[in-house]
Amino acid sequence: MAFMPPFGPQGQQQAPTAPPPQFTPQQPAATTFAVDPGAISGCLFRNTYVWLSGGRGFWFYPVFVGRTSVAGFRWNGFFWMYTGIDLRQIQSFTCF
16 A cells, blocks of 8 residues: 555645654754754654754654755644744654
């Protein structure tokens, strides 16, 4: 069976159907530069925990990686919300 990205009618991205894991992973060593698009692209369509500059963290489900940003669904504690993040704002991430 072929891999199908989570797109709905007219190419709209579909949020994950289940909540993210119920734990907060340990933050990996932070980098001093912006996150590389190639590195985070390995997390496409996977539950990913993201820490922003300033220490705030959240579950994220990336569906698109561009040259300078990543887009996907952010868990707000109750449901997934579509959002975009500038790669320069991401301090570190880990995906599952």
